[in-house]
Amino acid sequence: MKKNITIVGAGLAGSLCALYLTKRGHNVSIFERRNDLRSEIITAGKSINLALSERGLTALKKVGVEAEVMNIAIAMDKRIMHDEKGNLTEQLYGNDGQAIYSVSRAQLNVLMMKLAAKNGADLYFNEKCIDANLEDASVIFENTNTNQKQTVKSDLIIGADGAFSAVRKQMVEQYDHDFDYNKIDHDYKELHIPAGKNGSFLLDKNALHIWPRGEFMLIALANLDGSFTCTLFAPKKGEKSFEGLNSEIEVENYFSAIFPDFLNLVPDLYKQWIANPTSGLGIIKTFPWHIKDTAVLIGDSAHATVPFYGQGMNASLEDCRMLDELLDKHGEDLKSCFSEYSITRKPNGDGLQDLSMQNFIVMRDNTADPTFLLQKEIEKKFSNLYPEKWIPLYSMVSFTNIPYADAWKIGMKQEKMMEEIMKIKNIEKEWESDVIMNKMCSLV
Numbered sequence: 331m332k333k334n335i336t337i338v339g340a341g342l343a344g345s346l347c348a349l350y351l352t353k354r355g356h357n358v359s360i361f362e363r364r365n366d367l368r369s370e371i372i373t374a375g376k377s378i379n380l381a382l383s384e385r386g387l388t389a390l391k392k393v394g395v396e397a398e399v400m401n402i403a404i405a406m407d408k409r410i411m412h413d414e415k416g417n418l419t420e421q422l423y424g425n426d427g428q429a430i431y432s433v434s435r436a437q438l439n440v441l442m443m444k445l446a447a448k449n450g451a452d453l454y455f456n457e458k459c460i461d462a463n464l465e466d467a468s469v470i471f472e473n474t475n476t477n478q479k480q481t482v483k484s485d486l487i488i489g490a491d492g493a494f495s496a497v498r499k500q501m502v503e504q505y506d507h508d509f510d511y512n513k514i515d516h517d518y519k520e521l522h523i524p525a526g527k528n529g530s531f532l533l534d535k536n537a538l539h540i541w542p543r544g545e546f547m548l549i550a551l552a553n554l555d556g557s558f559t560c561t562l563f564a565p566k567k568g569e570k571s572f573e574g575l576n577s578e579i580e581v582e583n584y585f586s587a588i589f590p591d592f593l594n595l596v597p598d599l600y601k602q603w604i605a606n607p608t609s610g611l612g613i614i615k616t617f618p619w620h621i622k623d624t625a626v627l628i629g630d631s632a633h634a635t636v637p638f639y640g641q642g643m644n645a646s647l648e649d650c651r652m653l654d655e656l657l658d659k660h661g662e663d664l665k666s667c668f669s670e671y672s673i674t675r676k677p678n679g680d681g682l683q684d685l686s687m688q689n690f691i692v693m694r695d696n697t698a699d700p701t702f703l704l705q706k707e708i709e710k711k712f713s714n715l716y717p718e719k720w721i722p723l724y725s726m727v728s729f730t731n732i733p734y735a736d737a738w739k740i741g742m743k744q745e746k747m748m749e750e751i752m753k754i755k756n757i758e759k760e761w762e763s764d765v766i767m768n769k770m771c772s773l774v
């Protein structure tokens with residue numbers, strides 16, 4: 331039966347969900363707190379970049395919009411690590427042709443909103459959700475320009491309003507749902523490498539660039555206009571933290587000592603440093619993700635995570651696909667559909683968060699470690715010989731739709747096994763021999 335559905339939040343999850351639901355023939359209205367981004371000029375490089383990978387692409391493909399998204403994406407088939415002297419090391423992410431994709435969050439969001447509207451969704455902007463009666467499926471919005479309030483009554487509320495979700499707040503306050511917000515000790519700041527002459531790229535555009543430095547790191551992803559959007563992740567306090575980076579000289583000294591090749595690419599570093607905010611990062615856990623058959627959470631509102639696996643958006647898009655599959659399974663029985671969604675999806679939200687925290691250590695620390703890089707080479711060789719026995723963790727997460735919870739469990743088992751392998755005497759010389767491959771076969 332055709333339903334009237336209110337989606338709160340026109341971000342990536344909200345817009346994709348609208349596409350899925352309008353394709354099912356429902357009347358969908360999206361209410362968004364911000365201005366209409368579609369009417370603003372989005373210049374590449376002025377928004378954060380996201381790494382889009384297989385799960386996100388699978389969810390886009392299912393509603394037929396993958397090709398349009400690929401038009402604004404840049405393939406990254408490898409990491410390139412920059413050491414303190416500016417030397418580069420490459421590590422392919424997977425096998426030939428396997429890549430993740432750099433997309434501008436704003437450009438992708440505009441595209442997704444346009445596609446949702448084209449498919450029949452109604453979009454309302456400057457409408458902030460301030461309250462909701464979740465069992466009655468009614469939401470109160472306040473217009474951010476006029477302060478005028480309106481109550482919107484429908485059959486179903488979808489909370490797609492991000493990490494600080496107002497819909498989730500009502501679930502937690504009115505229904506005593508579990509809630510936990512864990513801020514990490516690191517903040518981040520966006521920086522920007524401009525394009526070179528005639529829009530040329532000053533670094534390899536088909537790579538995710540990392541400057542791994544133990545407790546902190548800098549990353550850069552390419553934009554279509556030749557520039558790169560970069561993010562510095564560093565501790566809030568202590569040695570070499572944001573705390574000590576206030577004056578121009580402090581910032582210049584920090585970058586020239588730690589990221590010298592980066593400094594050469596950014597002529598107006600200090601101007602950017604003071605103009606761009608320093609923002610926090612955290613993990614949000616909540617449960618359940620629904621109320622009866624009248625309200626459900628998707629995306630960051632249900633499982634916001636730290637960005638180190640580049641999976642927050644991918645998981646949010648995957649939520650929409652999973653919900654769509656469960657709508658097929660349960661038909662009109664929305665209560666069972668949402669209940670199964672909450673129960674089956676929550677462990678994957680947890681898995682995503684565990685993976686994200688673990689990959690912070692991999693990126694900032696391990697990618698600069700030759701033993702880690704060797705371990706990854708061994709895993710790759712074994713996986714190519716015995717693909718049915720071993721998919722490397724990064725590939726499970728980024729190049730398959732294996733549930734996050736399963737990937738996390740298998741990855742931990744693999745790590746234990748690799749600890750044994752890496753202890754073998756002369757492993758750096760012997761690793762390509764049959765002995766090592768046979769040993770791995772016996773352990774797996």
Ligand SMILES: Cc1cc2nc3c(=O)[nH]c(=O)nc-3n(C[C@H](O)[C@H](O)[C@H](O)COP(=O)(O)OP(=O)(O)OC[C@H]3O[C@@H](n4cnc5c(N)ncnc54)[C@H](O)[C@@H]3O)c2cc1C
Pocket residue numbers: 338339340341342343344361362363364378379380381382435457458459460490491492493494495496518561628629630631637639640641642643644645646
């Ligand atoms: C620095 C950084 C880097 C990241 N990199 C990656 C990456 O490489 N790959 C990846 O997959 N993910 C990445 N992520 C995560 C990704 O950005 C999020 O997981 C994704 O945006 C979640 O989508 P969403 O639609 O659930 O939430 P959002 O994108 O936050 O959208 C929520 C929408 O709801 C609106 N809203 C909020 N409150 C209200 C309200 N009260 N009323 C009405 N509207 C409201 C907001 O304005 C917004 O438009 C990164 C995140 C950060 C911070």
